[in-house]
Amino acid sequence: MIKLKKISVKLNSKIILHDINLDLKKQQYALLGKSGSGKTTLLNVINFLIKPISGKIYSSFVGEIKSNNDVCIHRSYTATIFQNINLIPRLNVLENVLVGKINRFSPFNFFLPNSRNEKEKALSCLEEVGLISKSLENVRSLSGGEKQRVAIARAIYKKPKLLLADEPVSNLDPKNTKLIMDLLKTLCVNKKICCIVALHNPDLAIKFSRNIIALKKGKIVLDKKSSINKKDIDKIYV
DSSP: OEEEEEEEEEETTEEEEEEEEEEEOSSEEEEEOOTTSSHHHHHHHHTTSSOOSEEEEEETTTEEOOSHHHHHHHHHTEEEEOTTOOOOTTSBHHHHHHGGGTTTSOTTGGGSOOOHHHHHHHHHHHHHTTOGGGTTSBGGGSOHHHHHHHHHHHHHHTOOSEEEEESTTTTSOHHHHHHHHHHHHHHHHHHTOEEEEEESOHHHHHHHOSOEEEEETTEEEEEESSOOOHHHHHHHHO
16 A cells, blocks of 8 residues: 655654654554654655655555656545644535545645535535534534544545544544544445554554554654554553
């Protein structure tokens, strides 16, 4: 799905990621690490929102990504759920889901008229996250958990093959945290989406996936395909 080879990133004269090597296939991954470990930067590299200073990135959609056209093709199959959700306050719930059309094949197609078929697809996505009854409400009226479910609906509306979620439950209570994590896992398994979720809670990570990747000070300290133990956790947080 996505392969990173010797990726390093520098921001404001500081090395944020050091020689990252990863080979991520059609599975679910939990990306663990403390705040400042480089999790968000790594997700931004995978979605080409940040350009590394060295290394190569390979995508199953285009092979080695070299050109702007390669980036556009890669992004057309990639969706991101941001930590701050990034809904558009002036739009209602359905319109926010339709924003998922951006970058699917053209960065300008959101401004084209939405056909009945597109709206039906968006409503189907809202039904999958349990929010079809709120489709015409303004997103300002929603709770934090509901807003995150709109963000998930927007992401799956794009029909991605790769889904990146950056701390999707960091501001939610335990009940909504479980709901969102269960929903992400179910959708990704049923739709065969490769999903990488950045988290700081090991318990949530273990429940989401047996594939655990951990960062510490910009370096990979763990890449396991089995349950983690106390020694593993110490590598990340001590």
